Amino acid sequence: MVSTLGTPPSVKSVSPNQSLQPLTSRVNSQGHLEIGGCDVVELVRQFGSPLYILDEWTLRQACRLYRDTWARCYPGQSQVLYATKAWNCLAICALALQEGLGLDVASGGELYTALQAGARGEELYLHGNAKSAEELAMALEVGCTLVADSLYELQQVAALVTPERPARLLVRVNPGIDVHTHEYIRTGQTDSKFGIGQWQLPEVFDFLAAHPQLHCVGLHAHIGSQIFDLQGHRDLAGVLAQIWRQGLDRGLPLQELNVGGGLGIRYVESDDPPSIPEWVEAVATAVRQSFTAAGLPLPKVLCEPGRSVIGPAAVTAYTLGGQKRIPPSEDLPEGRLYVTIDGGMSDNPRPITYGARYTALLANRPEAEATQRVTVAGKHCESGDVLLKDVLLPNPAPGDVLVVLATGAYNYSMASNYNRFPRPAAVLVNQGEVQLILRRETYADLIRQDILPERLQR
Incomplete structure (x- = not known):
C-alpha cells in the first residue's frame, strides 16, 4: 500500500538531500523553530533532550522522488530499497514499506525488525x-x-x-x-x-x-x-x-x-x-x-x-549547559569558547569517527544573528567528543535549545551507551501531530543484561 498523505502547506519544493533543514521547517509565531507543524522547544520540554526529531513529510518525499523518478526515467522494471542500516526501527521500516519501497537489511537484527514492522520476505534483501x-x-x-x-x-x-x-x-x-x-x-x-x-x-x-x-x-x-x-x-x-x-x-x-x-x-x-x-x-x-x-x-x-532518504528528514535537539573560555595564545590567537550540550558522541559518533561536519541553530532563537564563534562539546569523558568545531551561533546561553541538522542517517543506528548514557528518544512529527517512535532509555535499561554473580554481591 502506497500512502496518499497530502502535501503540507508551505512545504519547500526541493529535493530533500539538497536541503539543510527538513522541508517543513519554519519559524512560528513564537519565534521558535517549527518542524512538521511542531514547536521544537516544546518538543524538548515534553520529551526531554537529546531528542531525535523526524519529519514525516521530508522522509516520504525522498521515498517518492526515488520511486517516481525511476518509474518515469527507466523503461524497464525498477524497485527502490531503503537501506535500513542508516536508521532501522519499526516505525521507519513501516513507513518505507507504506511508500512502496522494499528494505535492504544488513544483519539478523535488522531483518527481525523489518519483519516485525510487517515486511514480507520478498520485500527484503539481506x-x-x-x-x-x-x-x-x-x-x-x-x-x-x-x-x-x-x-x-x-x-x-x-x-x-x-x-x-x-x-x-x-x-x-x-x-x-x-x-x-x-x-x-x-x-x-x-x-x-x-x-x-x-x-x-x-x-x-x-x-x-x-x-x-x-x-x-x-x-x-x-x-x-x-x-x-x-x-x-x-x-x-x-x-x-x-x-x-x-x-x-x-x-x-x-x-x-x-x-x-x-x-x-x-x-x-x-x-x-x-x-x-x-x-x-x-x-x-x-x-x-x-x-x-x-x-x-x-x-x-x-x-x-539510505542516507539520502533519512538523513535530511531528522534533526537532533540538545539543551545547552555551561561554557568555558580559552584565552588567546600564540597557538590559538582568538582563543576558543566551548559550550556544552547534554549529549555528544553517544548519540552522534560521526564527528569523532569520520570528522563529519554539521550545521546547527538555536531553536528558541532561529532568526537571531549568528555572531559568536563557538565549539560545541559533548559531555562524554573523551577529548574528541566535540560535535561542532568553530561554528557561528547567536550568543548561546545555558538553557538554549541547540538543533543539529541532517542527523537522520547513522546517528541513532550508531548510537552507544558509552559512559553508560541512555540513548535518546525519537519522535515523528507531521502536520502538528507528534508520535513517540523510540522511548528514551532509562538507567534500568542500562543494566538489564548485567549479571552480578552471587559471590560479588554486597
Whole structure:
C-alpha cells in the first residue's frame, strides 16, 4: 500500500538531500523553530533532550522522488530499497514499506525488525560480508533474497538449502571503482572487504551453475556513501553490463541489477550534492546505454538509498549547559569558547569517527544573528567528543535549545551507551501531530543484561 498523505502547506519544493533543514521547517509565531507543524522547544520540554526529531513529510518525499523518478526515467522494471542500516526501527521500516519501497537489511537484527514492522520476505534483501549461519537460515526461512558476498558464503548456503527451500540470491561483485569520499565509507575499490573480486567471478559462476538450488537472479554492487560525483555511478553501469554478460554465458538466470546507493546529502552550506532525480536519471541512462550497447535486454534495476532518504528528514535537539573560555595564545590567537550540550558522541559518533561536519541553530532563537564563534562539546569523558568545531551561533546561553541538522542517517543506528548514557528518544512529527517512535532509555535499561554473580554481591 502506497500512502496518499497530502502535501503540507508551505512545504519547500526541493529535493530533500539538497536541503539543510527538513522541508517543513519554519519559524512560528513564537519565534521558535517549527518542524512538521511542531514547536521544537516544546518538543524538548515534553520529551526531554537529546531528542531525535523526524519529519514525516521530508522522509516520504525522498521515498517518492526515488520511486517516481525511476518509474518515469527507466523503461524497464525498477524497485527502490531503503537501506535500513542508516536508521532501522519499526516505525521507519513501516513507513518505507507504506511508500512502496522494499528494505535492504544488513544483519539478523535488522531483518527481525523489518519483519516485525510487517515486511514480507520478498520485500527484503539481506547484505553482509560475514553473515552467520543463523542469519542465513533465518533469511532462507522467511524467503528473503540473499546478497552473497563471497564464495565461502555460497558454500554455506548450499549446505542449508533443500529442493523445497531453494535460495534466491544476488552476487555482490567488487567493481574496482574508487570514489572521492571518506576511506571508511568507500566500498567499491579493489582493496575492500566487500564483494567478490572480478578475478574470482569465473569460479563463483561455475559454482552457482553446479548448484541449481542456488537461484542467482542478479548482480549487486555498491561504490560507497556520501558521494556527490555522478561519474562513478555511470562507470558502474558499464562494468556491471560486462559482468552480466559473463554470468549469462555460464547459464545464470540473471534478471535483477542492484546498483547500490551512495548519493550524498547537504550537511553544511558548501555541500552541493546532485538531487535525487538527477542521480536516478544519470543511473537509469547509464544502465540503459550500457546494456543496449552490449546487446543485452534491460534488467530490473534496484537501488538502495539510505542516507539520502533519512538523513535530511531528522534533526537532533540538545539543551545547552555551561561554557568555558580559552584565552588567546600564540597557538590559538582568538582563543576558543566551548559550550556544552547534554549529549555528544553517544548519540552522534560521526564527528569523532569520520570528522563529519554539521550545521546547527538555536531553536528558541532561529532568526537571531549568528555572531559568536563557538565549539560545541559533548559531555562524554573523551577529548574528541566535540560535535561542532568553530561554528557561528547567536550568543548561546545555558538553557538554549541547540538543533543539529541532517542527523537522520547513522546517528541513532550508531548510537552507544558509552559512559553508560541512555540513548535518546525519537519522535515523528507531521502536520502538528507528534508520535513517540523510540522511548528514551532509562538507567534500568542500562543494566538489564548485567549479571552480578552471587559471590560479588554486597
